[in-house]
Amino acid sequence: MALHSPVYHLLPADLRHPPSESLASILPPLLSSSLPTLLLFECVLVYMSPAASGAILQWFTDYFAATRDQGHGVLGCIV
Numbered sequence: 001m002a003l004h005s006p007v008y009h010l011l012p013a014d015l016r017h018p019p020s021e022s023l024a025s026i027l028p029p030l031l032s033s034s035l036p037t038l039l040l041f042e043c044v045l046v047y048m049s050p051a052a053s054g055a056i057l058q059w060f061t062d063y064f065a066a067t068r069d070q071g072h073g074v075l076g077c078i079v
Helices: 050-068
Strands: 037-040 075-078
Touching (some): 050 075
Parallel strands (some): 037 075
């Protein structure tokens, strides 16, 4: 079950799966890589393997990298 507001989205995803499977289909319609974005990983990454949590962070980094050189795509994460 997902919950949406104009400025906040809670999305259901099994983050144990590779981000290309768990995130790629649900995020692009909601996430613009040209806007500053703050990701909140509240009590999530600590319960995952380092490889799985690293893959998620790398997926977001790669997603935002395309617009970062143009002065957009600012990404911050709170763990």
